[in-house]
Amino acid sequence: MRSLDWVVLLLSIVFIVFYGLWRSRGSNTVNKYLLAGKTMPWYAMALSIMATQASAITFISGTAQAYVDGMRFVQMYFGLPLAMVILSATAVPLFHRSGVYTAYEFLERRFDAKTRALVSAIFLLQRGLACGVALYAPAIVLTAILGIPDRATTLLMGSLVLLYTVAGGIQAVTWTDFQQMLIMFAGVFISLGMAIALLPGDTTVMDAFALAGAAGRLNPVVLSFNWQDEFNIWTGLLGGMFLALAYFGTDQSQVQRYLTGKSIAQSRLSLLFNAVAKVPMQFLILLTGAMVFVFYSFEKPPIVFNPIELQRLESQPGHADLTRRYDAAYAERRAAASRYVKTKDEAALTDYRAANFRMENIRKETGTADTNYIFLSFVTRYLPVGVVGLIMAAIFAAAMSTISAEVNSLATVSMVDIYRRYIKRDATDEHYLFASRAFTTFWCTYAIVTAQLGAGPVSLIVMVNKIGSYFYGGMLGVFALAFFFPRVHGTAAFIGVLAGEAAILGASQLTQVSFLWYNVIGALVVIGTGLLVSVLPAQRESSGPTSYGL
Amino acid sequence: MSRPANEPPPFLGAWRRVYAAVLLWLAMLIFAFYLFTRAFNQ
Numbered sequence: 001m002r003s004l005d006w007v008v009l010l011l012s013i014v015f016i017v018f019y020g021l022w023r024s025r026g027s028n029t030v031n032k033y034l035l036a037g038k039t040m041p042w043y044a045m046a047l048s049i050m051a052t053q054a055s056a057i058t059f060i061s062g063t064a065q066a067y068v069d070g071m072r073f074v075q076m077y078f079g080l081p082l083a084m085v086i087l088s089a090t091a092v093p094l095f096h097r098s099g100v101y102t103a104y105e106f107l108e109r110r111f112d113a114k115t116r117a118l119v120s121a122i123f124l125l126q127r128g129l130a131c132g133v134a135l136y137a138p139a140i141v142l143t144a145i146l147g148i149p150d151r152a153t154t155l156l157m158g159s160l161v162l163l164y165t166v167a168g169g170i171q172a173v174t175w176t177d178f179q180q181m182l183i184m185f186a187g188v189f190i191s192l193g194m195a196i197a198l199l200p201g202d203t204t205v206m207d208a209f210a211l212a213g214a215a216g217r218l219n220p221v222v223l224s225f226n227w228q229d230e231f232n233i234w235t236g237l238l239g240g241m242f243l244a245l246a247y248f249g250t251d252q253s254q255v256q257r258y259l260t261g262k263s264i265a266q267s268r269l270s271l272l273f274n275a276v277a278k279v280p281m282q283f284l285i286l287l288t289g290a291m292v293f294v295f296y297s298f299e300k301p302p303i304v305f306n307p308i309e310l311q312r313l314e315s316q317p318g319h320a321d322l323t324r325r326y327d328a329a330y331a332e333r334r335a336a337a338s339r340y341v342k343t344k345d346e347a348a349l350t351d352y353r354a355a356n357f358r359m360e361n362i363r364k365e366t367g368t369a370d371t372n373y374i375f376l377s378f379v380t381r382y383l384p385v386g387v388v389g390l391i392m393a394a395i396f397a398a399a400m401s402t403i404s405a406e407v408n409s410l411a412t413v414s415m416v417d418i419y420r421r422y423i424k425r426d427a428t429d430e431h432y433l434f435a436s437r438a439f440t441t442f443w444c445t446y447a448i449v450t451a452q453l454g455a456g457p458v459s460l461i462v463m464v465n466k467i468g469s470y471f472y473g474g475m476l477g478v479f480a481l482a483f484f485f486p487r488v489h490g491t492a493a494f495i496g497v498l499a500g501e502a503a504i505l506g507a508s509q510l511t512q513v514s515f516l517w518y519n520v521i522g523a524l525v526v527i528g529t530g531l532l533v534s535v536l537p538a539q540r541e542s543s544g545p546t547s548y549g550l
Numbered sequence: 551m552s553r554p555a556n557e558p559p560p561f562l563g564a565w566r567r568v569y570a571a572v573l574l575w576l577a578m579l580i581f582a583f584y585l586f587t588r589a590f591n592q
Binding site: 070074078081082084085088089209210212213214216217218219220221222233263264265268269272275276279280283349353 | 586591
């Protein structure tokens with residue numbers, strides 16, 4: 001990065017932090033600190049919801065997903081609009097009317113204390129695991145580009161988030177999310193524009209699409225069904241809908257965003273904005289990855305994008321032969337691409353596809369997992385000065401918005417569902433405000449410490465979704481029982497959650513079913529078990545309809 | 551303070567129509583992506 005890039009990056013970060021601190025004024029009660037006094041307009045909640053979901057991983061790994069596997073990943077989001085409509089019609093009015101701070105507080109009013117405690121513990125476990133990964137992603141940026149150690153990066157990022165999140169609570173988080181999402185929008189559009197603009201002068205967008213399509217990168221809809229494949233339209237619609245229902249309907253990091261709305265209508269609009277905007281945004285991010293792939297048809301890509309892995313590879317005995325074969329395959333692919341651009345000859349596309357296949361096989365021989373380095377490598381090597389800083393700012397903004405929301409929600413559940421419920425029940429508002437800030441500090445520190453666990457061979461974006469899928473099915477099932485089955489009682493719901501989590505564990509260990517189906521399996525087992533236990537003779541007398549269902 | 555639960559949406563008159571519009575938008579997007587896949591992916 002050059003000086004101007006650093007200026008852009010640092011100014012963006014400083015602006016976000018100071019803006020967050022400025023917005024933290026007036027957060028002097030627990031209600032204002034955790035729910036913004038229920039004053040938020042729909043557009044602030046809408047962008048906060050989107051920013052919370054779109055982490056740095058979305059940029060780093062989402063674009064790379066299209067580069068290596070095509071655009072079929074977008075199908076995972078097809079179920080999201082369906083989920084948003086269902087939640088707007090069901091969860092939003094129920095949560096608002098009940099006046100709760102957390103989704104799990106609602107479970108005690110509907111069921112009992114043990115169900116609330118169990119689901120709160122599941123949330124703390126799974127969100128605690130995920131927040132370390134979300135913080136680790138930007139650490140990859142600086143480690144790869146500047147050689148700054150992971151620990152320094154995670155400490156810096158975590159400390160900045162800590163500053164405004166502890167000071168301002170959800171008001172600071174929501175309004176910084178709003179700014180951060182605007183920076184991210186700019187980053188997406190500029191990245192896509194630059195990937196197309198950097199193609200050779202005689203290459204049209206249609207040529208780029210033809211080349212990307214020949215290599216199997218333009219596949220946003222896959223109609224064939226496979227239980228083991230998460231990226232087809234059927235898994236996307238059904239599995240994706242269950243994942244989105246669970247994430248936006250039961251995960252406090254999202255529920256808390258729309259609990260701050262000044263009315264039910266405002267909260268509904270914030271979710272429906274995401275229903276409309278999320279799929280096109282994800283499409284553009286993936287299209288950027290596909291265009292980066294085409295760009296590398298005319299510029300030789302490194303055999304391995306991770307610079308550290310590349311150094312290791314160069315020291316190995318078979319490296320010279322591997323490089324020679326890789327260079328030959330690339331030369332053939334480039335010649336075929338140039339021939340197609342000039343002649344539009346279909347035979348050139350066939351040659352392009354064959355040469356690309358050889359290149360991919362040679363890359364596989366290296367045995368390295370460098371997916372998460374592809375986009376950053378492109379940004380830093382080819383984008384002009386200033387733009388690099390802005391893209392980096394977008395990645396940092398994405399990371400900070402996700403971390404702040406996660407830390408904020410973890411602190412809220414710790415304070416409301418654990419501390420105020422079980423440890424200190426009758427303290428003053430000032431005491432609970434202090435406790436909320438203390439829990440925020442704890443979870444931010446925890447995220448920094450666990451961030452090192454984010455390193456791994458799998459794509460980060462897939463990893464985060466997998467972590468959620470181990471727990472979301474059980475959480476979704478218990479909320480479905482709460483909303484739609486008024487005769488199911490607390491013990492039945494509690495046993496249902498345990499059965500659902502056991503079923504997910506069994507599915508993950510004993511079958512090859514794609515992780516997106518874990519949510520469906522878990523939710524259905526919870527509902528089935530809950531209904532079954534509710535009709536058992538010994539349990540019937542304690543059951544009865546409640547006023548908290550639909 | 552929260553307004554009444556039956557507060558209408560700012561457009562289309564009723565929430566059911568807004569939900570229908572969202573679902574129609576999704577169907578159109580998927581159809582457009584399908585055509586995009588058919589046109590370019592080989």
